[in-house]
Amino acid sequence: EDYLELRPPPPRPEYDVVCIGLTGAGKTSLLSRLCSEGSDGIVPTTGFSIKAVPFPNAILNVKELGGADNIKKYWSRYYQGSQGVVFVLDSASSDEDLEAARNELHSALQHPQLCILPFLILANHQDKPAARSPSQVKKYFELEPLARGKRWILDGSTTDNMDEVKESFSHFIGLLEDKDIEPVRI
Template structure:
C-alpha cells in the first residue's frame, strides 16, 4: 500500500530537474532551447555565459541551462554540473572536422563526479543539411555504446524545424518516470 501511494503521489506532483545543454560552439544549443520553449526559431548570437529556461512536459519541470560552447568557455562548464539530472549534448551533424573534439569534451564531462548520476541525451542537430552525419555515425564516433556509466539516448533533430526535439524531451520524461 505504501509503495502504491508513493507512486500515485509522484505521478501527480510536479517534479523539477536540472538539465545542462552543452556542445561545441555553433551546434545549435540556444536555438534548441528556444524551440523547446516557444516552438519557434529565435535569432541568436553566441552565448557568453548561460541562458536558463523552464520547460514543462507532463508535469515535469526541466530547468535547462544553455551554456556557451566556445573553446574559451568550455573550461567553466564544470561550474554548472552540480545537481544536474540530465546532460543534453548537442552535436552539429555537419561538423565532421570537430567531432573528435566533441568526443573528448563529452568524455571529460561524463567522468566528472558531479555528473555521475546524470542521464545523457545526445541531440544530432542539423539533420536537414544534405550530407550530414547520421545519428548512428555520430553514436559510433562518440562511442556511445561503450558508455556503461550513464543512461543515454541519441536523437536526430533539426533545431530550425523542431523535428526530433519532442522525442528527445519524451525520452527525458520517461527517464524521470523510470526512477
Template sequence: MNHSIESYSLHHPPPSSAFFFNQWLSESVTNSVLTFFKVVMLGLDAAGKTTILYRLHMGEVLSTVPTVGFNVEKVQYKNVVFTVWDVGGQEKLRSLWKMYLSNSDALIYVVDSLDRERIRDARQEFQTIIKDPLMANSIILVFANKQDLRGAMSTDEVSEGLGLHDLRNRIWHIQGTCALRGEGLYDGLDWLASTLKQLQESGHATSVAGPSI
C-alpha cells in the same frame, strides 16, 4: 504556466476572495503533481543549443547570437518541468562548464552533425564531462542536430564519433534533430522525461550535489 493579469471595471467587479482561494487551490493541486529536474545542455559552439532551448521553451525559432555565459529557462513537457541550463560552447568557455554540473539529473549534449572536422573535439569535451564525478548519475541525451542538411553525419556516425557504445553503466539515448523545424526535439524530451521518472520511482539517484553556482 504563464498567467495573465486581468483588469476589472466598475461594471465587472473583481472576483471574490473565494474565487482566488479556489484558483490558488486548483493551481496548488496541479503543481503538486509536477516533477522537476535539472538539465545541463552542452556542446561545441554553433551546434544549435540556444535554438533548441528556445524552440522548446517558446515553441518558435528566435534569432540568436553565440552564448557568452549561459541561458536558463524552464521547459514543461506533460507533467515534467525541466530547468535547462544552456552554457556557451566556445573554446574559452568550456573550462567553465564544470560550474553548472552540480545537481544535474541529465545532460543534453548537442552535436552539429554537419561539422565532421570537429567531431573529435566534440568527443573529447563529451568524454571529459561525463567522467566528472558530478555527472556520475546523470542520464545522457545526445541531440544529433542539423539532420536536414546534406552531408550531415547519421546518428550512427555521431554515436561512433562520441564513443557512446563504449560507455559502461550509463543510460544514454541519441536523437536526430532539426532544431529549426523542431523535428526530433520532443521525441528526445519524451525519452528524457519517461526515463527520469522511472529512475525516480525506482529510487535511483540521478544527480550528485556539489557547490552551487
C-alpha cells in the same frame, strides 16, 4: 446539484538539467523552439542562460552553458545540482569540430558530478547535407563502451522537426523519472 470541484492541476515535477555542446551546435535554437520562442536573432550564449522548458509531464530547468573555448573550461562549475545532461552536437560539422565535441562528451560522461546522470545526446542539424546519421555519430563517438551501464539516448534532431525533438525529450524525462529504480537482479 453536483458540480465538479475545480482543483489546480498537480504540480509537474521539475528537473534541473545542464545543456552543453560546442558553439554552433544549435543548443540555443533548439531550446528557444522548445519554449515556443522565435529563433531569429539568436546569438551564441556567453556564459550561461537558464530556461524553464515546459513539457506535458515535467518542467526542465535547463542551464545552457556557452560552448566557446574561454567558457568551456568553466563548465564544471555549473554541474552542481544537475539531474541530467543534454549534449548537443553539430552532426554536419567538420571532422575537427566533431573530434572536439567527442572529447567534450567523453569528459562529461566521465565527470564525477555527471557520470551517474542520464544523458540526452542530440546529433543536431540532421537536415544538412553533410550530416552524419545518429548511428554514425554513435560509432564515431564510441558511445557503446564508454556509456555502458549508463542511461543515455542518442537521437538525431533538427529545428525543422520539433515533434521529433519533443519525443526525444519525453524519453529523456522518462530516464529522469526513473532515477530511483533498483538495478535489475537476475
